[in-house]
């Protein structure tokens with residue numbers, strides 16, 4: 001029988017528990033779990049990933065000759081008999097820890113192609129290398145930031161056929177929400193804008209082909225024989241501008257034919273490469289399919305493009321290797337929604353587009369995708385599927401195989417390092433048998449709170465590294 005004294009203490013505790021939030025109660029449950037320290041280790045190992053995936057299974061490694069088990073791991077002893085792995089989302093708005101890691105991998109991947117490392121020889125520094133920015137053409141006048149100057153000065157006070165002023169006498173600040181929006185939405189060529197996005201990937205491919213063609217003709221070599229003399233490699237990132245049109249930042253590098261360590265021929269200089277890039281940017285084009293909806297449309301780059309040599313030596317000109325790598329890495333962690341151009345999720349109806357929290361300009365672009373997407377002649381552009389990204393269906397980052405390493409290689413290197421493996425993954429002396437299955441994802445409210453705390457701690461500890469990286473990216477603008 002309980003004494004009245006203990007009873008009242010129990011009641012007091014129950015009352016107290018009732019006052020706690022679900023999250024608090026969940027945290028209490030968690031920390032009392034004997035496997036809590038191990039759970040904490042798992043979450044730390046994935047950097048406090050916001051949406052982990054859980055796997056259940058085992059890996060056994062045996063000596064290929066004797067069959068003796070050299071190492072084994074099973075989730076049997078883990079909390080919930082499962083192992084948490086990262087969601088690997090590249091968007092900071094979805095998962096900050098994974099996006100940070102992805103940006104770091106991008107930095108390494110780009111920098112390796114410029115400074116060497118990750119199996120790329122350091123001699124690539126001496127090769128002709130350019131940082132290139134290619135834009136979309138104008139689809140109609142938009143409000144713009146001009147650093148203290150009038151947006152679009154017009155003395156005549158003219159109006160368009162819709163009765164709207166064709167000029168803008170305002171001096172916009174850098175964070176003015178009207179930046180990038182058309183002066184007249186009815187004059188703005190939404191169809192051309194969407195068609196440009198839908199063909200931008202192909203336009204880039206045409207551009208790279210044209211660069212090679214120009215180099216071949218400059219060297220007096222048949223196009224089909226260019227590969228015997230030199231190899232051009234590219235890495236590029238797509239970024240949405242204020243007007244919700246993407247542009248490309250890319251690295252172009254010239255190597256000799258054999259490998260990235262092979263110097264390019266003497267005649268193929270950085271100046272020659274710059275000429276080839278400029279000519280190719282001006283001439284590359286893709287013809288959109290003809291349609292009764294708009295007639296014909298030729299897809300070309302805007303006349304505003306920038307070609308800069310990447311600085312190889314301290315006293316050289318242009319951005320440094322690290323600055324270029326930091327600049328590119330910055331863009332891959334941005335979601336479409338974060339840049340104000342589109343949404344991070346797919347839309348399934350015109351109602352979704354009407355309900356989306358976006359600017360009228362972006363809504364008009366999405367609605368244009370929807371309208372054009374139902375035309376049979378444009379079906380292959382899959383504009384309904386890609387309405388949320390305004391018709392652009394390319395990857396954020398693409399690169400030629402020759403350029404440098406891959407995301408997969410970087411991840412493998414990292415996990416091998418974490419396991420403390422001394423045996424290479426493809427060691428023929430061992431046989432590894434694994435069996436894994438997906439058993440769930442996400443957190444309970446209490447787990448999410450603790451994981452967010454871990455992620456926060458990591459943010460503070462790497463703040464310094466990030467500041468250094470950003471400092472590298474500062475000091476030069478396009």
Ligand SMILES: [Zn+2]
Nearest residue numbers: 049087095098
């Ligand atoms: Zn994650």
Ligand SMILES: [Zn+2]
Nearest residue numbers: 143144151168
């Ligand atoms: Zn303006």
Ligand SMILES: [Zn+2]
Nearest residue numbers: 160162184187
């Ligand atoms: Zn108008």
